Amino acid sequence: MACDVTVIGGGAAGLVAAITAAEAGASVVVLERELACGRSILATGNGRCNFANVHLDPRRLNDPAFVEAVCGPHWLDDVLAFFRQSGLRWCIEGDRLYPMSRQASSVRNVLLTRARRAGVVLAPARELRSISWMGPERLGELGPATHWDPSRSEMLPAGMAEVAHTTPDGNPEPPLSPCSRTVILASGGAPLPRLGDLGLAVTRRVPVLCPLACEPSPLIELDGRRAHVQARLTKAGSPLPSWHERGEVLFRSYGISGILAFDLSRRAGEGDLVELDLLPDLGRAEVRQLADPLAGGNFEPGCLDGVLDPLIARLLERLARESWHVGWPGRDLAPTCAEALVALAKTLPLLVVGTTETDRAQVTRGGLANGQFDPKTLACHAHPWLFACGEALDVDGDCGGYNLGWAWKSGMVAGAAAARWALS
Ligand SMILES: Cc1cc2nc3c(=O)[nH]c(=O)nc-3n(C[C@H](O)[C@H](O)[C@H](O)COP(=O)(O)OP(=O)(O)OC[C@H]3O[C@@H](n4cnc5c(N)ncnc54)[C@H](O)[C@@H]3O)c2cc1C
Incomplete structure (x- = not known):
């Protein structure tokens, strides 16, 4: 199995990144360790999903300069345009935006529907364990993704995912090892997969909210x-x-x-x-x-x-x-x-x-150090085929829709840039 873009994590940021990349023409696979994609969205806003804020102000998140550079001057407009196009309508309570249905499942469902329509392959129950880089000298050996030959998986140049997978009833299934021109890390606050010798700096993770x-x-x-x-x-x-x-x-x-x-x-x-x-x-x-x-x-x-x-x-x-x-x-x-x-x-x-009660914290501070990523593309400076978005980066915000606001917009930026890189 090979593709242009592999997204690690089918949560808020990962689904938006996948949709954006697929709609730009890339072949996209989402690897999600849970039994279904988008589950993390269901718990948000007490089941109502406070998905954005009318004042999406970078100062309500840590590292405001980085957030501002990623999200640009039309952050809220971009998020709302994305959701309007997905068929979602919303209501405002105070400065918080909720789906009109007041159901988080509305947000999750419109994303899943749009992802399927765009041809994204959603692969739940697959946990990515590690990513390895096969070397730039082999770049030319990768043909169009659709012509990929599984027997040549070791030759592939970009991120290579080792995926362990068991079915819900505990039966082991053959490992799925997608090879991809680009990888988007959207694994949220969960421990990051092994990043081998990529040499990425990760700041200490602390539960907040x-x-x-x-x-x-x-x-x-x-x-x-x-x-x-x-x-x-x-x-x-x-x-x-x-x-x-x-x-x-x-x-x-x-x-x-x-x-x-x-x-x-x-x-x-x-x-x-x-x-x-x-x-x-x-x-x-x-x-x-x-x-x-x-x-x-x-x-x-x-x-x-x-x-x-x-x-x-x-x-x-x-x-x-x-x-x-x-x-x-x-x-x-x-x-x-x-x-x-x-x-x-x-x-x-x-x-x-x-x-206290940190096991139920809403967000994790820390993660992939932001300075390693170009805020215009969210590509890693050292590994231009590797992208990150959402909570996997060292960005956390106040309650009120700032965290999901960041997840959506950073997903759009990473998805668009990964597709550009993979297709260029
Ligand atoms: C109870 C609760 C309520 C919240 N309410 C709000 C709210 O109302 N408004 C708001 O703005 N924010 C809210 N948040 C925060 C918000 O949910 C997060 O900021 C947001 O989901 C982060 O998006 P993400 O895609 O980066 O991570 P997630 O949405 O957490 O997605 C990460 C995905 O990656 C998967 N994953 C992790 N590791 C791997 C791996 N190795 N291989 C494959 N898959 C992997 C996970 O299973 C998960 O599905 C809430 C959080 C919680 C816990």
């Missing part, structure tokens, strides 16, 4: 409660906050979860301070007025029940009376109980221990 574990504190009592907050992150040793965002947090026994905490997990480390403004729509003076209308220095129980979840308000009242953490290092002690309550409601402190 997961909950934050915080130092044990009385907030443990809020396990399961949600609040709309403005969060502010101050890195350990820094006098000033480095990041803030508004959204919902879910208090857990170990710390905080929810989309806001996930975004924090991309930025916060051990020893960093997260402060939650539990009343971001009210100024301090207004909260003080609610807590202590007569400015006597004390507050009445229930004074914040009209603006806060009463269960949270009750805990804050108790902590205010105990002066818990109101005197965080570097802060003045609140002079009165009412001031302490206001301070807790406006700047509830949490000391970060690290990330």
Whole structure:
């Protein structure tokens, strides 16, 4: 089996890369280790697939310069044009885009249908173990892919995939070893296949977009409660906050979860301070007025029940009376109980221990070091037949459609360039 383009991984980026390459005239095979392609898409956005964001801003991803160079000035337009052409229609919630059906399977299905229509060979249940390069001197020996002779597989010049394959009932099948003029690595956050002596640099992989574990504190009592907050992150040793965002947090026994905490997990480390403004729509003076209308220095129980979840308000009242953490290092002690309550409601402190539940993290930071790839084509500088896209590269973004936005667009870039290279 030989082809112009072999895509390793039939997830979000791989399917778009395969479609783009096939529609440009290349013969394309997708090797997917799962029993079906596109499964990773089904779990996204709680099954609804938040597939893009109206503000696809490279600054919401790490390495913004690289992301900007890959995605260009019309990133969102390109993604939407691709999906419109695939038959998908969408709706907008806040700044997030979802399929009109609110079903992730709509996104996956339009991709699979378009891939089949373009003639892509989808090969699920095939895990790529390694890629080897046969040497440029043999380049001329490769005839048109359709005339490839399996007995000459060792002569083929470009990526050669060793594929181990077993059927779902455990029966071994003959190994499938496609030889290909080009290879696109789209294996997501999974461990990369063996890259032999290709000498590629891989940055350390760390799960991100997961909950934050915080130092044990009385907030443990809020396990399961949600609040709309403005969060502010101050890195350990820094006098000033480095990041803030508004959204919902879910208090857990170990710390905080929810989309806001996930975004924090991309930025916060051990020893960093997260402060939650539990009343971001009210100024301090207004909260003080609610807590202590007569400015006597004390507050009445229930004074914040009209603006806060009463269960949270009750805990804050108790902590205010105990002066818990109101005197965080570097802060003045609140002079009165009412001031302490206001301070807790406006700047509830949490000391970060690290990330947690990382096995369920949405994205992996790290991967193939971006500097090795030409951002215009996503071809490897050292091996121009090798391309990468999606999470296999060292790119990760905030929640809100940035990660899939990156997967789609980088897949388009790599697919188009791989087809050009293979057919030239
Ligand atoms: C629970 C969850 C919810 C998410 N929700 C959102 C969301 O709403 N919006 C958003 O923007 N992002 C979301 N993400 C992140 C998003 O899913 C990823 O950023 C995106 O799927 C990355 O695309 P990819 O193609 O690079 O990797 P993937 O989609 O993970 O695809 C990689 C594919 O490669 C296959 N593979 C790996 N190794 C091999 C191998 N050696 N041989 C063959 N196949 C291999 C894998 O099985 C997989 O199918 C979510 C992630 C999770 C886990």
